[in-house]
Amino acid sequence: MEKDIISQLHSLRNIKPDEHFRATQKEILMNQISASAQTAKGAGFVWFYLKETFKYEMSLLGQPVAGLAVILLLIFGGGVFSISAASEATPGSFLYTVKIVSEKTRFAFALQPEDKMKLNFEFAERRAAEIKTLAGNNEHEKISQAADNLKEEIASAQKQLKQMEANSPKTAMAMAKDIENKTTALRATLRETKETLAHSSGSAKNKLNETIQTVDAVSLSALNTIVKSADNASGAEKAELNRRVASKLKASKEKINEARAEAKVFSAGFARSETGLQVFLGQAVENKTKEATKVITEAEKLLSGNDYQGALDKIAESDNLLNEATAATAEKEALSTSTPEVKAETKPEVKGVMEEATTTGVVR
Amino acid sequence: MIKQGSLQEKILISKLNFKNKDAFSAIYDLYLDKIYRFIYFKVPTVAEAEDLTSQVFLKIWQLAITGRIKVGESFQSLIYKVARNLVIDHYRSSARDKNTVSLDEAINVARNETLENKIDAKLELEQVGKKLRKLKNEYREVIIMHFVDDLTIKEIAGILEKKRGNVRVTLHRALKALKEIQ
Known part of the structure; x- marks a missing residue:
């Protein structure tokens, strides 16, 4: 019975001031104190x-x-x-x-969400620079810590945006544009670093992939916020929106090519004993990237009809497919490198049919 | 979200002492709901609750600019004390019955919820509201502070300027009295 009463008492937490009162009173109070207030110190x-x-x-x-x-x-x-x-x-x-x-x-x-968000990105950029330094110094085992911190900063920035969306949609729009710009730049830095790790295996590259996926997701979420305000947008704003979504589409196409290239590079490293794994991986990635390509084509059609939200939904769908492809590659990589004798073998040369025939005297 | 009692809040109080408007705005956002609710159960109408709530924050500003808020001490206790004293002064000046709670007003506050939730909230608030109404002010106060606003015994003791043991006993008696009300 005590639990029931306490539960009923907890329900009283629903009693809150009226939203109109909350907002107007704040404005009144801020005006009342302004005479004695001082500007924020630097x-x-x-x-x-x-x-x-x-x-x-x-x-x-x-x-x-x-x-x-x-x-x-x-x-x-x-x-x-x-x-x-x-x-x-x-x-x-x-x-x-x-x-x-x-x-x-x-x-x-x-104190303000905008200021917090700016700091989140400043720190995220520092993490990206650290990851680049660590990759350059072959300190791959330390990349994980910086990558996790970077993901936290980006998640925090997104949280500030969500908070602002509830309080001030206009400011949220400006923040969303800023986030979209910054995540695009961040992605470029991370991608550049990823390329230096292209021929290495293991957790560092996978961690970087995860981080890039997080950055992409936040970028897309910010673009969704911008699109939500598209109904009241002017001609110039719609043109800018079109450019942003088109740029996102282009990035998605590049991701598809990257996923295919990654799978090929990795497949080339399989030992002869892993032919089954090679075929399986090739098939898995091919299916996903084909599907993603189809989805992107649909996205392009939606964009040409100015259905920005529809286009973004398709881009998100494509990204999910590519993330699955990347995960498949990482999974098979773990299986491949887990066998010591495989690691010890030198990378087999991938020969074409005619080359093989010349060597062995057999044409298959 | 700044947690009450955290380092972030302490830094906020420091800024408040330097007459920082943004810090005041953040304090308002952090404490508005709790202070409003605390006052709400002590006065008969929403209008009075709103008016007194505003006065609490103005008073806090006055204390801050005259250097009477100590960073190391519990800010939460301070703001509740200010609220409590303002209500006492309000009743002294208006000589109203201190033991009245307006149940209809309590139900109106839930108007932002869906219709179904409104009905459920109304029934639940009606039941517990009626019971609280029958309690004496001293008991109602500690129950609201502890079970609704999640203040600890130590914090309540600080606000009421009583010993923790006394608060614990009062809370126990208050809950017992609430259970016995039909």
Whole structure:
């Protein structure tokens, strides 16, 4: 019976102020306080806010060691004190922790979703740069950490957008455009890095694929937000929208070619004993990419009829198919490289029929 | 979403002390629902609840700009205290019956939900609302703070300026009294 009463009491949480009151009262209050308010201080005053924040904690600490720890946090945690060496640090180094703490502190200071989103992308771009450095230094095992952090930053940016969509659709539109632009640039950087890993196998490449997929998904989601406002768009805005969707379509076609090329490169590395695996992979990827091509063709037709949402839905469908193809390649790669004797073999030369005939004297 | 009591909130309070408008806006968003609900069960009408809620935030601003908000102390306790004191002052000045809760107004607030949910919410609110109405203010207050607003015993003790043991006993008695109401 107690549980019932408590459950009933919990239902009282549904009592909230009227939305009209919420919005109008806020405006009234902000006007009332504006006379005594001050403009937001810039990054230079971060030190003062931190000092104020930790003043109470420091007064409670009678121990010099704890005080030193807090001072270190103030020194290394504030944006004002970011050390230039820390900004170049990559996962695994001591200064990398300093770098991340500094980023988290800057994020904590950002109040508006737009500011948070900008920081998310700044940090995501740093992660992409770190991944590039790690790939260049053959430190593949550390790529995973940076890639996971990058995905978190992008997910957080998307969360800010969703929050803004609920509160202010106009600002959300501007944010969505910014996200779409930034994810396109981010994708290009990650793709470039992926190419340097083209002939390596293992988790680093797969992690990069996953990260690119996350970036693509967020990019598409942002474009969906832009499309939702398309009904009231002017002629120029519709033209811009058309250009964005067309660009997304073009990117999808490139992805199809990439998926095919990846499967071919990988298949060429199979040992003779894995012919079955080679055929299976070839078939799986071929089916998916064929289907994806068909879907993209449908998307093009929808775009030419100005059905932007329909086109985006088809692009999302195509992306899912390609993700499945990529996953199939990764799965078979894991099966292939799991056998030590296979790894030890040199890569067999893929010969054409006539070449083989010349060598063996047999024409099949 | 900034969590109450988190480092982010502390930084927010620091900024508030520096008369930062954005920080005030964030504090408003963070605490509006809870403060409104807290006051709501203490006054007879929605209009009074809204008016007093606004006054709470204005009071917080005044405290901030005169440097009377300490970052290390619980901001949540402070804002609830301010709300509680404003309601007490309101009743002193208007000399109204403190034990009245307007049930019809409570039901109206659920108007943003679907029709089916509205009916279910109405029935549930009617039942528990009637019971709460019959409780004395002291009991109703702790029940709302603990079971509706999820405040801890320690936080409630801070707001009511009582010992934790006293609050625990009051809560136990309040729940028992609520169960006994038909």
